[in-house]
Amino acid sequence: MKNLIEEEKIDARHLSQEVLEEKRKIIVKLRNSGMKNKEVAKIVGLSPQTTSIIYTNYKKNGINALKSKKRGRRVGQNTILSKQDEQKIIKFLIDKTPEQLSFKFALWTREAVKQLILREVGIDMPISTVGHYLAKW
DSSP: OOOHHHHOOOOGGGSOHHHHHHHHHHHHHHHHTTOOHHHHHHHHTSOHHHHHHHHHHHHHHGGGGGSOOOOSOOTTTTOSSOHHHHHHHHHHHHHOOTTTTTOSOSSOOHHHHHHHHHHHHOOOOOHHHHHHHHHHO
16 A cells, blocks of 8 residues: 555646745755655655656756746747737727628627638637637737
8 A cells, every 4th residue: 555645746737936946946955965766756745757857957957947937838929810910800890890891790799700800811710719819809
């Protein structure tokens, strides 16, 4: 039967940046004191693979490897519409009604905006993505 400590691994993706940095410092201190990787992993609550990666990065890059980096993708990265296309569509939504642009809609719905984007920019995007853009705008 496994120990309770071995069964409870922490998902580091859900920890704050400060907590992660502190755990990294503890890992380095324990490994530098001569403890084995598996022992350190049990104490810190992370997997042995994660603690090994952290310690290896520390050995290669020094103290800077322990600092947290911003997570997630950068603003504007992997977007369907460019900033110019977004501004063009937003201007249409503000200045015109669907009827003025010869659409069968009376109000700007997600479907109407989807058709506007297809006509003006040439991109046929999913209706849910249109909803995300509308929420953003």
